[in-house]
Amino acid sequence: MEMINIIIDNKPVKAEKGQTILKIAREIGIDIPTLCYYELDGVNLENRPGGCRVCVVEIEGRRNLAPACATEVTEGMVIHTHSLRVVNARRTVVELILSDHPADCLVCSKSGKCELQTLAQRLGIRDIPFQGAKSTYRKDMSPAIIRDIDKCIMCRRCETVCNVWQTVGALSAINRGFEAVVATAYEQDLVKSPCTYCGQCIAACPVGALSEVDQTRQVITAISDPKKTVVVQTAPAVRVALGEEFGMEPGSIVTGKMAAALRAIGFDYVFDTDFAADLTIMEEGTELLDRIARFTKGDKTVKLPILTSCCPGWVNFFEYNYPDMLDVPSTAKSPQQMFGAVAKNYWTKKLGISREDMVVVSIMPCVAKKFECQRDEFKVDGNPDVDFALTTRELAELVRQFNIDFASLEEEDFDQPLGESTGAGVIFGATGGVIEAATRTAYELFTGKTLEKVDFKELRGLEGIRSATVDFDGTPINIGIAHGLANARQLLDSVRAGKTNFHAIEVMACPGGCIGGAGQPFHQGNFDIIRKRYDAIYREDAGKPIRKSHENPYIQALYKEWLGEPCGELSHHLLHTHYFDKSKHIEIEG
Amino acid sequence: MAKLKLSEDKINKIKEICASFGNKPSEAINVLHKVQGEFGYLPAEVQEVIAQEIHVSAAHLYGIVTFYSFFTMTPKGEHPISVCMGTACYVRGAEKVLDEFKRELKIAVGETTPDGKFSLNCLRCVGACGLAPVVLIGDKVYGRLTPDGVKDIINEYRS
């Protein structure tokens, strides 16, 4: 590593050659504002179009100001990050952006968290001098995502995320000049594109041009209806992130406060998706062992590896891109949908009410879950198993609307029986967690022995693609893990080519898994926040008295009383699903 | 599964062109150029086939098609009208002439009339500056045009 000398804001600094001015400034605590630049360092994702010019700095001896995010330092460089010239130029740049931007801040979903708004405030802009024509586009409403492209500032972060991190390619910059925006092919609605609804474009968008469909109103209406029994379930990743919305440290575990807040809001039963995660493991683990057994016996109809199917972004992705492999993923429904099926088929009977009188709400770190719960195969006569999927951010919104002082809430427990879960259910929220949970159970079912240690450290970590071999008492089981759909594609392509010998592969669409889901509090590119949530998930797991799904007493009772056996007849009917070919086919006319 | 319809001949022709450029993503512009030369325009179905063949997303390809004004997604009319917007023509009132064409045909630049008769486009200097403002209809050149003359010219082709 070659070090060079530069001077930045009158401070002599030793800098690594080839680094950008922006990185060096940030390292020494000089905050150069940015807008189009976006980085998720933990997963090597960078958007650096150098286009917005908000980050310009003055370099002595150069006639033009230079964008700090795209300019590398050279020996002897003298840089001013906030000279009068820079401040004026930056101001003009932001004023120009604002001149083609709707002033919707009062009612914008991003208000208070919008990077453009923050920037305008930071630069003290009080009016917009260049009032001119504004470009207008139609709003695109999909089941999960709203694109309000009038607000687009062409930073192209979403395009980079969708193309590089997800390799979905739903979005691209189109047109030129004043007309330029990011859009889908032929400017069709998102529903007609290969979008997976992972929502990572929302997480990356600095403004309110992309947002999730807000369903808090419908949920409040359901709660206010005395005829409805409203049941809520909370996904594992929510409890390690929700606190951030209320000023708590990233990585704070707020399970008990969350349960208390949900009760205060007025939900009739506060249950846990983690319970359904344990149920998923029973079904998926059994399916895995069954496939391995039949495969070793030479049954040609069974496919290995089994792919996890709890991430709806991932499910959408393989339906679009791997139509030839639809029999490879596990048929087990996701925990959200298993919960819905249990609530509307079992809990309704216990309460003696009809499924129409029960409303199931889920709190999810995820945008794709909004799409998942609206899929036709998860409805009975038009009535969905899960009525509404709110994001972590929407729950925070509800907490604020109900004037609940979250940080000082007394901790409470979930209701029973659908609120009891194990450590295995908790780790569903992080990359590697689903397969570790499955391994804990599959090992004991396969070997008939008790695990000495339940922690499978070899399956953990945040690298994009990981693999490990777990010894099932003499039988080696090969496991692959990917987070991010580009990484998943890489693994799947080698499976398709017959170049791997995996027994099982876990995929999650979001960086770090659901903890980095698009419905979580905005991290604005700070990957440390995701790392802290990751650690918190495994702390929560370690603190649980029971850490294997099959030891969850309420799960055992559910099978005994109602379901019978894992992968039995009732399970197949209620807890398993099938997949569809959503790829584009060019047909010959005539 | 979403279905798109295209004749076998067309599909084969597109595939042939893509293959002649090695099915490379980096050749997108050249492929589009050649295909448009073949079919006259680039409808969505055609772009879908190209996208699949050269391994780029349909959105990316559409981004290229909309970035360069040379590419068009609508078929040219029976009588393609091109208004020169070069400097000489522009200062001599080409814009007013263009506006008159738009009004008379009820279409915008880049569009084709519903009956398929006329399409409207702009060009840069066609090298006949002495005749500015200049309009081409098919291969025929019309010079020193005023907005008032537009209607008559269109009527020549209407019958």
Ligand code: SF4
């Ligand atoms: S939701 Fe995901 S797949 Fe869809 S456009 Fe956004 S980043 Fe792309």
Ligand code: SF4
């Ligand atoms: S939609 Fe948002 S992320 Fe995408 S280019 Fe526009 S402002 Fe940037």
Ligand code: SF4
């Ligand atoms: S990784 Fe989790 S949060 Fe992201 S799309 Fe999949 S299920 Fe949703």
Ligand code: FES
């Ligand atoms: S942040 Fe550097 S050019 Fe946009």
Ligand code: FES
């Ligand atoms: S500018 Fe129109 S012909 Fe030269």
